[in-house]
Amino acid sequence: AQSVTQLDSHVSVSEGTPVLLRCNYSSSYSPSLFWYVQHPNKGLQLLLKYTSAATLVKGINGFEAEFKKSETSFHLTKPSAHMSDAAEYFCVVRVNAGGTSYGKLTFGQGTILTVHP
Amino acid sequence: GAVVSQHPSWVICKSGTSVKIECRSLDFQATTMFWYRQFPKQSLMLMATSNEGSKATYEQGVEKDKFLINHASLTLSTLTVTSAHPEDSSFYICSARDTGAGFAYGYTFGSGTRLTVV
Numbered sequence: 001a002q003s004v005t006q007l008d009s010h011v012s013v014s015e016g017t018p019v020l021l022r023c024n025y026s027s028s029y030s031p032s033l034f035w036y037v038q039h040p041n042k043g044l045q046l047l048l049k050y051t052s053a054a055t056l057v058k059g060i061n062g063f064e065a066e067f068k069k070s071e072t073s074f075h076l077t078k079p080s081a082h083m084s085d086a087a088e089y090f091c092v093v094r095v096n097a098g099g100t101s102y103g104k105l106t107f108g109q110g111t112i113l114t115v116h117p
Numbered sequence: 118g119a120v121v122s123q124h125p126s127w128v129i130c131k132s133g134t135s136v137k138i139e140c141r142s143l144d145f146q147a148t149t150m151f152w153y154r155q156f157p158k159q160s161l162m163l164m165a166t167s168n169e170g171s172k173a174t175y176e177q178g179v180e181k182d183k184f185l186i187n188h189a190s191l192t193l194s195t196l197t198v199t200s201a202h203p204e205d206s207s208f209y210i211c212s213a214r215d216t217g218a219g220f221a222y223g224y225t226f227g228s229g230t231r232l233t234v235v
Contacts, residue, residue, distance in 0.1 A: 036226070043123070043210055043228040044161075090160065105151070105212075105224065107160045 002027040002093050006108035014116045019078040021111045023065075023091035026072060033074045034092040034105075035065055044090065050074060061085070086115045119145050121213050123227025130201055130234055138196045138230045140211030146191040147213035151224070152184075155208040167194040201234045208232075 007022040025031060032051045036044040048059025055067040065076045074091060091108040120143040130136050140150055148169050153161040165186055166174040173186035183205075185197040194213075198205055208231050212224040 041208070041229065041231060043121075044212075044226040046225075104163060104166075107162075109160045 002029075002031065002095050002106050004091050004093050004106055004108035006089075006091050006111050008111050009109065010112045010114065012114040012116065013081045015083055016080050019063075019076070019081045019085065019113065021076040021089050021091075021113065023074045023076065023108060024072050025074060025091070025093045027093055027095060029095050032094040033065075033067060034094070035059065035063070035074075035076050036090045036092060038088045038090065038110075040087075047076070047089075081113075081115045083115050083117070086113055088112050119213075119215050119225040121211065121225045121227040123211050123230055125230060126228060127231040128233070130232070132202055132234055133200055135197055135199045136201055136232060138198075138209055138211075138232075140194045140196070140213070140227050142192045142213045142215075142225075145213075145215040147194075147215065148191065150188060150194040150211055150213040152186065152194075152196050153210045153212070155210060155229075157208075161210060164196075169194075198232065201232070203234045206232055206234045 003026050005024045013019055034049045035047040037047050038044050047063050048057045048065055050057050050067045058064045063078045065074050067074050088110045090110050093106050122141045122143050124139050128136055150167040152164045154164050155161045163176050164179045167186045167188040169188045169191050175181045183199055188194040208229050210229045212226040214224045
């Protein structure tokens with residue numbers, strides 16, 4: 001089975017300061033990992049994905065994430081927060097091999113990012 | 118890029134009635150689509166996997182007779198909430214993967230449907 005833990009339910013930063021959203025995962029098989037962003041009452045937009053290529057993944061809007069197998073982490077970062085980054089962020093794991101869970105997405109609990117002027 | 122259109126974006130219905138939600142892949146074919154449910158301040162929970170031309174696969178605890186899924190074509194899946202009750206009020210989101218794009222690609226999500234049962 002696989003699981004995702006987002007370590008912070010809320011993160012608050014000032015505009016122009018760095019953003020760090022933490023995510024740890026567990027998976028019995030080689031995982032793919034994603035970060036999605038959701039604005040209120042909207043669907044989910046893919047920010048970036050890790051699929052066993054480069055461990056440092058760059059996404060849209062200046063976000064990036066680093067896959068660290070030894071730490072089972074996939075933290076999301078951005079050097080400088082913008083007001084428009086305020087939203088909820090989900091870390092997601094997908095199982096790539098084996099059993100009835102193949103291909104299914106498992107979502108973390110979400111982290112609400114607040115950006116102050 | 119891949120786009121998934123979900124309608125309606127919001128719906129209010131009376132208790133005991135049925136509501137149909139549509140999920141369409143606009144510029145790609147999707148053999149498989151997924152239906153999620155999201156309660157306020159909670160994460161997305163997978164309800165079922167919709168397979169074109171065959172029966173949907175429901176997650177444990179999801180009533181298949183209450184949440185009817187039809188995936189009649191490669192671009193359309195529908196979720197019908199039958200005999201809706203206030204506890205069915207939630208945000209429903211569909212997603213799809215471009216069948217021809219390779220497994221390394223992510224899933225595209227619809228914009229969601231806010232269902233309120235009164």
